[in-house]
Amino acid sequence: MNNPFFDVRMKGFRAKKSVHDLIQAIDGEIKPLKTTEALELKNLARRISAGDVFSEINVPGFDRSAMDGYALIAENTNGATSSNPIPLKILDSAYPNQPSAKEITPGFTIRVMTGAPIPKGADAVLPFELASENHDVCLVHASVPPAKNIGYTGEDIKIGSLVLCAEKFIRPQDIGVLASIGTGMATVFKKPMVDLLITGNELLPPGSKPSGHQIVDSNSLMISALIERDGGTSRIHSPIKDSKEAIRNKILDSDADIILISGGSSVGQEDHTPSIINEIGELIIHGVSLRPAGPTGFGLVRGKPVFLLPGNPVSSLCSYDLFAGRAVRLLAHLNPAIPYAQKQLQLSKKILSQQGRVDYVRIQIQNEFAIPVANSGASILSSTTKADGFLLVDESHAEIAEGSIVNAYAY
């Protein structure tokens, strides 16, 4: 790839790439992380398994009763009805982990609770509901076929069978199955570590009260929560002054899997980040035909992906969800697509866009209608908190007519 770097400061972007180009570049450069870690079962939820797990045991490890009832010889129940019950002599009771030592022969039965080992000689279990008991005699009210209500050895899981395959998103029941085969740990892919650098002389850390011309950083905690949602772990470095050296050193010092830099990505005099990436690595794309979030950039420094997120909070959210978040999700072995539920809605009023540019339009959702949020500049973060979601107007449209059916993403 020829060097696309062009110092945009105080000049503007020469030519912006399309949203599609940037997504292609991300998908081409980012591979899922290979590093793994072993975790206790209780910490596995929502992680991605890093290897196949086979069972070393049968579950259950013995034939057991699937019902509370009477273990018996199925043939002994032939013809039994409630008006013509068949009596069987009760020898004993068996409970889970408390088998009966007795053996069943024709005319005899043993009470068995759900999960109890099946006594020797029995080939079926009759549920309590289909019998009555009188002293030590069970009156059988219905017939059962052989094998009825017996859970045979390995019926849930057989020795050697695959219980969890690699690259699988671990659900609560997967953890249950791992416990049932006597496993205590499982190997999962490590979460991508994300260094999140927030730049800007005017910024105060979250939790501060702004005064004068100061602004409180709203991007770090917002992006950090999104990184967590996308299976990553974030370290916030904020706020960093707009100094070329300070930003360069933070990038070079990072041992994270990916770096996101918020602010300093546009065409202002203090927007050093694009030229830093160009000097110490490769700036693959800078400038995207997308409103807001046009000043998004993507590059590699020593093989590590680096994203430039615009400092404006709405642009930052948009750029994260479409691009940097895609990289985090890819590193984390998750589906890279935009992770919001999609809905088909009817557009309440016309949207103006521009051919050749994608527009990220915040909307409210009411009764199957998408209502564009009025005040929607890149700096109006409250437009995203008033919104229930957004839609993307693609490059081929200069407008979308009122009443059109649109594909909306619900925040």
Add this chain to the structure above:
Amino acid sequence: MNNPFFDVRMKGFRAKKSVHDLIQAIDGEIKPLKTTEALELKNLARRISAGDVFSEINVPGFDRSAMDGYALIAENTNGATSSNPIPLKILDSAYPNQPSAKEITPGFTIRVMTGAPIPKGADAVLPFELASENHDVCLVHASVPPAKNIGYTGEDIKIGSLVLCAEKFIRPQDIGVLASIGTGMATVFKKPMVDLLITGNELLPPGSKPSGHQIVDSNSLMISALIERDGGTSRIHSPIKDSKEAIRNKILDSDADIILISGGSSVGQEDHTPSIINEIGELIIHGVSLRPAGPTGFGLVRGKPVFLLPGNPVSSLCSYDLFAGRAVRLLAHLNPAIPYAQKQLQLSKKILSQQGRVDYVRIQIQNEFAIPVANSGASILSSTTKADGFLLVDESHAEIAEGSIVNAYAY
């Protein structure tokens, strides 16, 4: 309500209630928790706000530039084109938190970076892209109207405006907005604390290797992960022996908001839990027309909701998702509905059910088809790990024909 307790042990359920009856009982008895806690912003994601938050400041607190460019008097740009540029003398540069002390008068301009305070005298900002610079002269290539590219005081958030309302699920951008108004903490509803009691003489704790007639408890970690998903916090007490006194004391000692008891809910001799609840509280429903998970129970002990979950792992999952989880979600101020994405799918083969009973059928999902999982007894937990989801066959159907369109829940 008349006492519905009936000792089902070794007799079976007299009459089961419908799924709908149990859901109605839950919705009637369970109210969202009122207790709150104040949390730092970084811990707010996915919590529910417990009060309205109003801004005490304007954001921004001053008029600022929305672009990198030149602050000027809009009128001075009238008629400017690239072939006929208008020169303006550059007085100074302004940066975020570094305003210019100079004032703009006709024929003059000041460079402004995005976020910089607007210099006195200016009423618009011309982006860098629409000008060129030669020594200290800016050549204006296009006209801009008054107010263009200025973000006015309070344009994002005005003093006194509502930025977060009570009962709202907090999203990443909500945290960003709270940071931007200088807030450091917010009040949210406490997560419901769930005591999860696992009963069974045969059970070993997760992480153990089973031998003989022992079984490793697979329910505690599975249910615990589901509770977490549903906005609760769980404390696992496992495994407890099938002793009436041990179970009763655990229930009476609990200071949790809700108690789930796994195992001992059916008709076996050792199934003490229903009679314990009847003795120390009120057993509202015991026995539901649902396969699996029929032996589900729901009651109140000293006003605290108690659920009896069947010990069979599939029944336990089903009973949790439909009933106990509903209670946890209600306590946690979340949507009580089954929290899985729903999909319309075509049924690959006939399902047999029974009129008057709801069936929970595990399915695999392939190319818009729902394929019922073959081996699907209540004890076959691996049937839920092989499955991609489930569907519910309602009481009115004895079967669902091959090719029917069904509403599936994706795990």
